[in-house]
Amino acid sequence: NAPIEQIDPEIAQVIENELNRQRGTLEMIASENFVPRAVMEAQGSVLTNKYAEGYPGRRYYGGCEFVDVAETLAQQRAQAVFGGDHVNVQPHSGAQANAAVLHALAKPGDTILGLELAHGGHLSHGMRINFSGRFYNAKAYGVDPQTFRIDMDRVREIALAEHPSVIIAGWSAYPRIVDFEAFRQIADEVGARLWVDMAHFAGLVAAGLHPNPVPVADVVSTTVHKTLGGPRSGTIFSKQEFAKKIDSAVFPGQQGGPLMHVVAAKAVAFKLAATEEFKARQRRTLEGARIIAERLTAPDAKANGIDVLTGGTDVHLVLADLRTSQLDGQQAEDILHEVGITVNRNAVPFDPRPPRVTSGLRIGTPALATRGFGAEEFTEVADIIAQALKPQPDVPALQARVRRLADDFPLYPGLEQW
């Protein structure tokens, strides 16, 4: 029972270094967040020792009386926040949740229709070398080349031509609210199932700041660790008609034993998602993204070739458009890293630069909102980003401004180590 510093000092050092990195920099990767201490406690608990194949009350292992309580609480709390006839809280990750969804809704070889990866879709929505592109006949819809928004008339045309069994709405890099009702109508017209992947914006949905796809779609998958701010994992909501299929697609279709420590941590996260504090944080998340979009569409940013795709955002992220900038996505990511702001470069639709370089940045506000940032701090961050992306930025001055923000909003205050 020796502590990790004694058993494995190298890994203990990695954890300490990572904690210091998270504390000392500004995290703006749109899919990341900081989990509350209570979530980490559940995840780092003895529940990791327990096998619990099956579902509460129907396990294939003895000794599940306590983990059954954890899973039932996770289910009840998830449904209290999002609704839905049925929920499965066992997927280990978003990608595994999505594999289970396709397993439940389609047969290998069936046609599926999702948002083009290069236009903001996810790997698991039909990318060529992902399981979804290898086992299914994956077709894609894209964004309009002028507006950079999804054109629902075009989605309908493609759906009528391709006869998909599953239509996928949801994204990894798209700054606008998607019209779930329009997707529903198209799915009904062509006889397809509608699957929404709300991984990115689930926290906004939970706070009532984004339309909820759960009452509209046949199946909704999500990750729990992005805007929702819970443990790294997935969850699936479904209409009653698909409940059994989803459950058997997750176990035994996709997975063996559920990660009960993570299921318990999901219960904690769903409990927190129902609080006023969580809602206020999601409001600050949205406000921060709007402030950054405004700053990066200001005339001086435009003069440097910086712009924002679709001219703004409805969600927790901004897609900076660098197509006419001297900086490519890689260079912009690197300069922000040097300043102390972590973002990821991202291809923009119809990107003229190669995929490893790209012409875009995906900038997200969930982690900084969790850290406590409000309008004033996001205005300062937006200004630092805009200045860093100018020619010959004053890097030491910008580093000092980042450090001041990081110091003013300490991460996990009082904790020596994790």
Ligand code: PLP
């Ligand atoms: N779905 C969407 C829309 C995502 O953006 C992501 C992750 O980025 C996933 C699914 C996959 O989640 P995970 O990384 O947990 O497999």
